[in-house]
Amino acid sequence: MKRLVVTGLPCPPETWEKFLGSRKNQRILPLVEVFENTQSSDLREMSRYVTSQIESFAPESIICHDLGVPLTLMALFRLNRKGVGRGMKITVFNGAFRKVDVFKANHPFRIQYMSYERAVKEVLSAGGHIDKRLKNHLPKIRAMYRLIILYSLTEKLADLFKVENVIGFNFRTPLKTSVQIIASRNDPYIPYEAIDQLRRDFAVKRFYEIDYGHFPYTLSREKFVPLIDEFEKEPSSFYH
Numbered sequence: 001m002k003r004l005v006v007t008g009l010p011c012p013p014e015t016w017e018k019f020l021g022s023r024k025n026q027r028i029l030p031l032v033e034v035f036e037n038t039q040s041s042d043l044r045e046m047s048r049y050v051t052s053q054i055e056s057f058a059p060e061s062i063i064c065h066d067l068g069v070p071l072t073l074m075a076l077f078r079l080n081r082k083g084v085g086r087g088m089k090i091t092v093f094n095g096a097f098r099k100v101d102v103f104k105a106n107h108p109f110r111i112q113y114m115s116y117e118r119a120v121k122e123v124l125s126a127g128g129h130i131d132k133r134l135k136n137h138l139p140k141i142r143a144m145y146r147l148i149i150l151y152s153l154t155e156k157l158a159d160l161f162k163v164e165n166v167i168g169f170n171f172r173t174p175l176k177t178s179v180q181i182i183a184s185r186n187d188p189y190i191p192y193e194a195i196d197q198l199r200r201d202f203a204v205k206r207f208y209e210i211d212y213g214h215f216p217y218t219l220s221r222e223k224f225v226p227l228i229d230e231f232e233k234e235p236s237s238f239y240h
Contacts, residue, residue: 002059004057005020005062006029006050006064006065006068007029007031008066008095010128010129011030011129011130013028016217019221020063020225029050029053029068032131032137035134041140041146043144043148047074047078048075051074054079055084061232065092067095070096076088087176090179094183094190096195096197098155099194105189108145109145111142127214178234180208183195183199183207183208184211187213187214
């Protein structure tokens with residue numbers, strides 16, 4: 001089965017390859033590659049590169065984490081409108097799509113004044129690994145998070161006025177894919193409410209809770225790989 005792994009910040013591809021295991025027909029798409037191939041700091045525009053990679057690689061399974069989650073979901077919405085991507089298996093680790101409270105998940109604010117060295121120290125203390133190429137993209141990362149702050153605040157205002165679909169993707173249109181979420185309640189960056197919102201938005205029934213903080217690879221791969229392998233081997237069906 002062809003598998004695409006869409007990572008988030010700040011992990012290098014080799015960390016995910018070690019975690020999931022090296023295998024034929026597996027491509028790891030790190031966020032730094034998305035940065036290097038896009039001009040915009042807007043996730044909606046960045047997702048167009050992810051869309052192109054899904055189209056060209058044609059995976060049967062996608063694993064996504066952190067910022068890789070909204071990038072993947074936006075790409076799939078775009079592809080579904082074209083009749084592409086139906087029947088894929090999507091495994092989601094902690095990430096969010098809507099209703100992210102940036103006053104609880106305040107790293108978008110903190111990164112605006114945090115030095116690269118301090119950011120690295122914080123990630124390492126949480127068990128994460130650093131893709132050193134991201135240092136060159138720190139201004140773009142800060143700009144991206146400023147837009148995320150804006151989206152979050154706009155959603156809060158939209159809720160007051162009962163306005164939906166602020167980001168331009170209709171989450172009520174079902175993705176024609178099978179989805180499972182492997183969530184962690186003790187994530188220091190993504191509030192559990194945002195992950196639960198993702199679960200409810202897409203009515204995901206295959207849902208697991210395993211406390212891994214923010215980075216799944218801080219735990220033994222035996223905790224996760226059997227869940228992914230079992231899911232990929234199942235006949236394709238919609239879980240939402």
